[in-house]
Amino acid sequence: MNLPNLLTMSRFALIPLFLALYWNDHPVAALLIVLLAGLTDILDGYIARRRGQITVTGSMLDPLADKTMMLTVVLSLLFNEKISWSVGAVMAFREIGMIASSAFFYFRGMKTVPANMMGKATTVVYYVAIVLLFLDQPGGSEVLWCGIALSFVTSGIYFMKFRNLNRA
Numbered sequence: 517m518n519l520p521n522l523l524t525m526s527r528f529a530l531i532p533l534f535l536a537l538y539w540n541d542h543p544v545a546a547l548l549i550v551l552l553a554g555l556t557d558i559l560d561g562y563i564a565r566r567r568g569q570i571t572v573t574g575s576m577l578d579p580l581a582d583k584t585m586m587l588t589v590v591l592s593l594l595f596n597e598k599i600s601w602s603v604g605a606v607m608a609f610r611e612i613g614m615i616a617s618s619a620f621f622y623f624r625g626m627k628t629v630p631a632n633m634m635g636k637a638t639t640v641v642y643y644v645a646i647v648l649l650f651l652d653q654p655g656g657s658e659v660l661w662c663g664i665a666l667s668f669v670t671s672g673i674y675f676m677k678f679r680n681l682n683r684a
Contacts (some may be wrong), residue, residue, distance in 0.1 A: 579614070634669065641659060
């Protein structure tokens with residue numbers, strides 16, 4: 517297993533740590549774990565591209581790790597009443613849909629679409645919203661809704677690229 521894949525796997529290991537901190541009244545420490553997960557996401561992609569260590573395993577596990585962490589954070593915020601049920605439902609629908617469709621198409625032998633700038637921008641907006649929500653700052657829900665809207669636009673772009681890539 518190469519370093520980028522180890523960094524990706526570390527994000528799965530950070531999820532229980534996040535949960536333990538968040539649900540034991542250490543929201544700032546939990547937020548730091550989320551930010552650390554985001555940093556490992558940046559690093560694994562950078563290292564994989566720089567060293568030529570992009571693997572099929574990494575290409576599948578990286579978005580799964582990201583979406584699993586994001587779902588964990590969203591569900592935690594939802595159950596702690598920091599976000600509304602409508603926000604949680606829309607985000608969960610999109611994230612679960614992306615995970616399920618990625619797995620479905622992967623096991624059918626179809627090519628996947630790599631991350632693009634829109635996906636990265638969506639992630640940044642989500643992280644800004646999470647920071648605002650964790651620190652009880654105004655605007656967190658509004659920024660989160662912007663991230664949700666952007667995520668659906670991004671999903672549409674990915675779908676069109678996916679369709680074109682697998683049409684040949």
